[in-house]
Amino acid sequence: MSRDVTLEHVTIRFGSHTAVDDAHLTIRSGEFFSFLGPSGCGKTTLLRCVSGFLEPTEGRVLIGGEDMRGVGPNRRPTALIFQNLALFPLMSVAENIAFALEVRGVGRQARRKRAVELLELIALPHVGDKKVYELSGGQRQRVAIARALAAEPQILLLDEPLSALDLKLRQHMRSELRAIQRRVGLTFIYITHDQGEALTMSDRVAVMSEGRIEQVDEPLAVYDHPKTSFVASFVGETNVLPATVTGRDGTDVTLQTDGGLIVQGFAVGRRQYRAGERCQVFVRPEQIKVAPPEPGPNRLAARVLAEEFEGNLRHVSLAVGGSVGGSGGAPAVGALAVGGQPLRMSVVNDGSLPPLQPDAALTVTFDPSVASVLPEGPLARA
């Protein structure tokens, strides 16, 4: 059985510092929901608020429609997987798993039985009598999940549980976690600063920055249609072009970048831009393509700065001079790119593009429908 969680205008302050600012959303029952954001964005604070270690300064937390104000962590239907796992080092693995039953006064036989069941679930059937320090990192991870599940929570909260594991194990545990979630059918609330984890596992993702929830959406929407500058720059690789609006036709916006390029993009959220307004254009590297000979919008004269080869992908850094047919031809050799940043282009290594020599001149293009125009806002730090 699982339940939904509703945050009603939750604000949490520590003195003058606002850790969580007006979080307002509903996490559906049985959903794998992630909070994604850089460290210090308030996501762990929000999780501690749901689990009951913190009371919100303002607003309410509802679990299954019940107000949780004044309900301690030991009486909430949540179980938390801690970042450092917080397994009890003096107890055996089975004792760890059966702890939730022990404090409820369940008899020794029943505890043992349940521990064995849960060890089966996490595919570690023979480690019950071992001490925690005898297990490997991935095994501890799974024991922590089993221990939390033994409490029969309706909501499982996970605080960056994979951050201590090495890359290979982390990728393995992603699918493992997702599989466990499907098997037990609980609501999972997952905290991470790793966008790969959030995008691969989640049903929905909330992107947070400086205490504010910037966007709540499905992973694909977060990636393809970021609603704020922060989300656009935090999730995935992207090119940022600071620009000024010169004209508008419905959602199509014409802009002049600070480097003097004339480009076209679409206004996210059908925002009505006025001419002269400052904004930012975001284009993902994989959306930038070598231009076909026929004319079209957003044709940019460029010069190759460097190329990095990454097996399946080729990353090309470009210096961009001006729009072809606009203010001039390809930039001079050694010229720096727009806004001090080279334009990055990622090309699938399918043999369609011949090897590029440094300083080679090139015309690139991108579709106006993938160039998100957003009002000027803070970017994620690299």
Added chain:
Amino acid sequence: MSARGNVLAARGSVWRPVVARISWQRLLLLLFVAAFFAYLFGPLIIMTVTAFNSADYPRVTPWDCFTTQWFGRFGRDSLLLAGLANSFFIGLGVVLLSLPIGLAAAIALSEVGERARSLLYTVFIVPILLPGIVIGIATLLFWGRIAGSFGLGHDTLLYNGIFLTILGQVCFISSYSMLIFLARIQRFDPTQTEAALDLGATPGQAFRKVLLPFLKPAIGSAAVLAFLASVENYNTTVFTIVSESTFTTVLASKVRFGIDPTISAIAVIIITTTLVAAIIQEARQRRLAARRREALAGVAAGAGAAAVMAGPTGRLLSHPASVAVLLLAVVGGLVWAGSRYDSSACQDALLQQKLQRQQELLEQQRQRMQQQAPAQPAPVPSGAAPKPASPFGGVFAPNNLGLSAPGGAVPAPAPPGAAPKPASPFGNAFAPDNLGLSAPGGATAPKIEPGAPAAPADPAPATQ
């Protein structure tokens, strides 16, 4: 084989000069280590030896007779035994009170914020910094006041020495135990408690099942330390004990009337107890460490665990229980042998020898007196040869320090027959005139002190 030999030879030739070069440093190090251990254990060894010497004063030389009588005397000393029982009882009470108080203080310190912590820490630590005497007197006065305000008589608990001593000692011993708990709690991961709460434990259950097991070693050491600090305490106890007595106060009063080797015997018993306990504890620690290693080796290889301990025999012998049995058997055997040993024969012989020697001396003296009686009175007192005024060359004579007594008329310390010598071993460099400074008497100083002439080389006669 020969290649290996070559390698070893080459290594030897490389290392030999190094050894030669550092050998004197090693020597110094060895000397230092020897001196260090002599300093640490010398008194204990001397004390132990004196416990078995039959001389009435604890001493090593002259050696009279090997004896175990002082242990017997300790066993019959009802005052000392009563004090020991009181000390034990007080120690127990102190442990039972100061551990919970210290633990509560340590937990409070770990929970509060940064600023409150340093303030609270100072408050908790003050009893350790206060002199024990102050705590003793304060305890006595405070509880006396309380008893007085309730109109309680002198036969009530608040005037009971044992009760007051427990209260007084708990004041500062709970601070000690707080320090021990604090050191352990600082290594505690507070998310453990949070995890327990999150899994449905009440705060009480989280404390009992998670924090308390973690603190177990600290509880053990705090209990031992608190007990020892209580038993050995004198400063506070001497005031709070009122009309009762403890081990330390009995010992102290014994010292006032002159000690005998009973004290050494007590020391031997204490040292032995400590040694036995320490060795058993060490065996336990090693066993735990070996177990841990074995478990880890099991994870790594699954095999190789057998190599950790030298087979089942070694395992049995190194088990703390067998170590304890062995040590207790040895100590018990020594005690049994000691209790059967009778040194009275040796002591009687020694006594006879001494009596005989005394008789001889008396006899000699009588003969001498008979011979000299017709002649003159004994020349001994006035017959001393002329000797220097002072074995320190007059350095400590008041005049040589350039200080004069207020009256100035200082009698010369040297007898008239003293040989002429320099007034000062420092060539009068420190004479006030030479430094351009004058003694409180100002210009009159030289006149008052003819023993401090101006010329440093001049061999002046002694002050007259």
